[in-house]
Amino acid sequence: MKTVIVPIENDYSNAVVDLILNIQQKEFNVPITLEDQPDLLEIKSFYHEKGGCFWGAFIDGELVGTIALVKYDDREGAIRKMFVKKEYRGKELFIAQQLLDTLIAFSKENDILDLYLGTVSILEAALRFYERNNFVKIDKDALPEKFPVMGADNVFCHLTLSQI
Template identity: 70%
Template structure:
């Protein structure tokens, strides 16, 4: 498995992976139009100081994670998706994606990571809790946190405890 930064040249693979998981697997009522970031990864993620990582096996995109830097010391984790057949402890793909994202964050002066998700994604919530994220109320988010419409559960990880 290889993890590397990816940009617009992987747009079709990224959109295919993410929309299939969101819409078909979890029935989240979200469309590509609701996620304009997916059609301009370079400007949305990289330009402000974030990153978009892809996990590949045999040249095929099987997982993603992204970081939106929304102020000098804080960022939001977005687009954490792994194809169903590559999830779980045996592969550790989500874990490796998250660890690389945290490492990138520390190297780039980010002190706080936030994320939003939906109640429906219980396995995702357990995964973040296992990685020391704490659930916080929406009101505790920074005012400049980039909210996504479907999100109703929010988490925080301080990188310099």
């Protein structure tokens, strides 16, 4: 199975919503709705037009993973919407790693020096993944002032790109 990772826009919103809400609500019981995430319906304006990007991972034409970069400051970005369908997770396919590597390469090409992310503590495997990729947990009050905090997030991480 070959994974193809490409930037996607609003024409994939329905597939993105289906993938992400299923993981958030059904798999992890995170109390979040589509109304809490209007960016999923406005991918182009929320991500691309502000200097960030939204990528989809596809296998045989099926959307199996996503990751997004919100560029909220000249040299800083927030990682959002990192999700991989359950049956496509793991070290065999490396989809999450490929998605993160794509975002990091884009960030470096676009002179972003620091990446931040917020997540929820229940996503323990995701936290271990970020730690393996040199992200460091930080307190919420250590986040940059402009960082776009999501209401459900209770764990925050930082990666200095010049160190990798």
